[in-house]
Amino acid sequence: DGGITQSPKYLFRKEGQNVTLSCEQNLNHDAMYWYRQDPGQGLRLIYYSQIVNDFQKGDIAEGYSVSREKKESFPLTVTSAQKNPTAFYLCASSHRGSDYEQYFGPGTRLTVT
Amino acid sequence: AQKITQTQPGMFVQEKEAVTLDCTYDTSDQSYGLFWYKQPSSGEMIFLIYQGSYDEQNATEGRYSLNFQKARKSANLVISASQLGDSAMYFCAMRPTWGAGTASKLTFGTGTRLQVTL
Numbered sequence: 001d002g003g004i005t006q007s008p009k010y011l012f013r014k015e016g017q018n019v020t021l022s023c024e025q026n027l028n029h030d031a032m033y034w035y036r037q038d039p040g041q042g043l044r045l046i047y048y049s050q051i052v053n054d055f056q057k058g059d060i061a062e063g064y065s066v067s068r069e070k071k072e073s074f075p076l077t078v079t080s081a082q083k084n085p086t087a088f089y090l091c092a093s094s095h096r097g098s099d100y101e102q103y104f105g106p107g108t109r110l111t112v113t
Numbered sequence: 114a115q116k117i118t119q120t121q122p123g124m125f126v127q128e129k130e131a132v133t134l135d136c137t138y139d140t141s142d143q144s145y146g147l148f149w150y151k152q153p154s155s156g157e158m159i160f161l162i163y164q165g166s167y168d169e170q171n172a173t174e175g176r177y178s179l180n181f182q183k184a185r186k187s188a189n190l191v192i193s194a195s196q197l198g199d200s201a202m203y204f205c206a207m208r209p210t211w212g213a214g215t216a217s218k219l220t221f222g223t224g225t226r227l228q229v230t231l
Contacts, residue, residue: 033219042117042204042221043158058218088156101148102219104158 002027004105006091011110013085021076021108023091032074033092033102036060043090049074050096078110085112115140117205117222125228126195133180134190134225136205144210147188148219149179152202161203164188165210195229202226 004025013019025032031050035043045058049068063082068074074093078085088109092102116139126132138147149161164172164179172179180189188207192199205222 040223042206042223043219044221045218048218090156090158092158101160101163103160104150107156109156 119222
């Protein structure tokens with residue numbers, strides 16, 4: 001079955017530690033995205049990538065970093081510079097071109113204490 | 114800049130009834146796409162329906178239809194014959210359809226929580 005996987009589902013970290021969230025897709029999509037969702041709010045774009053080895057900042061990129069070394073994978077690192085890292089993180093992918101819908105993974109809930 | 118407004122934080126509907134979830138948007142782009150997503154309690158975002166700004170007919174997908182009124186900048190989702198499984202958060206989103214750098218950026222509203230009752 002084609003889809004997007006994110007692991008783990010729940011992640012706990014101590015303040016000051018970097019943490020990397022995994023996102024893998026086997027849909028043969030060129031574009032991949034990372035969103036953050038806070039309680040009672042919509043999704044906000046962190047980073048996106050249209051092709052391998054290229055990515056752009058979204059609306060709230062500060063304190064985050066990404067890489068896109070493979071078409072299938074787009075890991076997100078939440079660094080210690082991110083002031084409020086506790087949130088629900090969703091990864092998505094799509095074909096290139098803005099008429100295509102984005103398919104989402106199941107999300108990772110990160111809690112930093 | 115684009116903005117999506119969903120003014121209904123929560124809605125109730127009885128099973129088998131129809132319900133309309135409101136969405137208004139603001140954009141200076143001439144060409145754009147509008148999307149609706151469903152988010153059950155599990156957290157995954159499920160794509161429901163898409164409407165292009167130049168599409169002359171309202172989009173339909175099974176029990177979902179999009180009431181698109183371009184002049185009023187509204188893109189309301191209509192769910193017919195509601196089912197208990199429709200209980201979830203619903204998000205309206207949009208993105209422009211031109212400009213290589215901006216085409217990928219989906220802007221989301223804050224969502225409407227729909228509760229279907231017996």
